[in-house]
Amino acid sequence: MSLAEHLTELRSRLIKCVAAVFVLGAVSLVFARPIFGLLMKPVLDALPADGRALVYTSGIEEINVLMKVGVYCGIFLTTPVILWQIWGFVSPGLYPEERRYASPFVVMGSLAFILGALFCYLAVLPSMFKFLLNEEESLAISQRLDVGRLRADEALRFLSIGEAERAGKLAQEASAGLKAEGEGQMPEATRPPSESLELEARLAGLGRLVDAAGEGFGTPARTVLRQSLEKRLEALEAYAKEDFVGSAKAMDESASLLAGVAPTHAEELAGLWRLQKELALGKARYAAHAWTKPMLTMDEQLSLVLLLILSFGIIFELPLVMALLGIVGVVKASWLMKYQRHAFVVCLILAAVITPTGDVVNLSLMAGPMLLCYEMGVLAVWMIERRRAKQEAQQTGITPTTGA
Numbered sequence: 001m002s003l004a005e006h007l008t009e010l011r012s013r014l015i016k017c018v019a020a021v022f023v024l025g026a027v028s029l030v031f032a033r034p035i036f037g038l039l040m041k042p043v044l045d046a047l048p049a050d051g052r053a054l055v056y057t058s059g060i061e062e063i064n065v066l067m068k069v070g071v072y073c074g075i076f077l078t079t080p081v082i083l084w085q086i087w088g089f090v091s092p093g094l095y096p097e098e099r100r101y102a103s104p105f106v107v108m109g110s111l112a113f114i115l116g117a118l119f120c121y122l123a124v125l126p127s128m129f130k131f132l133l134n135e136e137e138s139l140a141i142s143q144r145l146d147v148g149r150l151r152a153d154e155a156l157r158f159l160s161i162g163e164a165e166r167a168g169k170l171a172q173e174a175s176a177g178l179k180a181e182g183e184g185q186m187p188e189a190t191r192p193p194s195e196s197l198e199l200e201a202r203l204a205g206l207g208r209l210v211d212a213a214g215e216g217f218g219t220p221a222r223t224v225l226r227q228s229l230e231k232r233l234e235a236l237e238a239y240a241k242e243d244f245v246g247s248a249k250a251m252d253e254s255a256s257l258l259a260g261v262a263p264t265h266a267e268e269l270a271g272l273w274r275l276q277k278e279l280a281l282g283k284a285r286y287a288a289h290a291w292t293k294p295m296l297t298m299d300e301q302l303s304l305v306l307l308l309i310l311s312f313g314i315i316f317e318l319p320l321v322m323a324l325l326g327i328v329g330v331v332k333a334s335w336l337m338k339y340q341r342h343a344f345v346v347c348l349i350l351a352a353v354i355t356p357t358g359d360v361v362n363l364s365l366m367a368g369p370m371l372l373c374y375e376m377g378v379l380a381v382w383m384i385e386r387r388r389a390k391q392e393a394q395q396t397g398i399t400p401t402t403g404a
Helices: 003-029 032-039 041-046 061-077 079-093 099-133 136-160 164-179 195-217 219-240 244-260 263-289 298-316 318-327 333-338 340-354 360-396
Strands: none
Touching (some): 003 032, 003 061, 032 061, 032 298, 061 079, 061 298, 099 298, 099 318, 164 263, 195 219, 195 244, 219 244, 318 360
């Protein structure tokens, strides 16, 4: 075939690939929204529980994102068609016995692409976004505060049914958990804790404590509860005037009045109030430490996820591409092994460029499969050359010599 004929055939096969992408992409548009939700799951899972949402910054961004999902799904689904067209383009230059590998080439190429995409989605994306969107220390602190709040709520529920002793034990356990040394210990904040936020949390905690005491000890304690509520109201008014010292003092007085509700359980009530103060202080310190929050847009996150998924799909195609180049005689195993160290450096550089994080784990998850695929490609080219040499020797009647 002449060069013009080769270009004509190439154009014909490219048109077929583009047509397949458009058809399958149009079908994917029907399911674009659930597909987008599936793709964004690793991103949303890495966000704080109360902030798992993506934003869009223009009226048409959401539509553009869904259309992009359809196009990329069309490319993903068209992988077998693309591989078949590639094989059809290079097959005229192959030996007749080599052309029978068309079906294995398409099947293995499709499986390799899917395997690479799944490896990225299941192994790389969760760890990468967890590293990007969460500071490990802050995450541990947040979990510790959440557990403390849950235990405090359970303690108040026991107090509301009159089980003051049980409530006191739960309060001690929660307080010990907040003060425990080790992972999740509150670090030095990058800015002073907000006194306003701490007192606001104290006021809310005192209100829950008064409500639980009123339910647990009933009508006989009504007078004492009223006095405690009056003091809490006084603390609220001082807080509104930004008299934080007076507000804190009034809240302590309100909590101390609760001892009159059940004099025999004054120690347990005091322990519950201490727990509410510790939780309020922990909330303020955590807010001072983790004062930045992610606000992720739909388009940027989709582009990042698709880039990585397609990159890993192509990386896992590397052995097959190298084998195909070996079949047509473009590369040789000896040449690939000679420049193996250079290939390793190139793989590491590409992994560092593609990976958006700088940590060793995610860089290894990108570079490791890339290096492994390169080695598998070298092995495949060597096996193809050895098989071809054996076949040629059988045809000429000469016994081939094998070497590294």
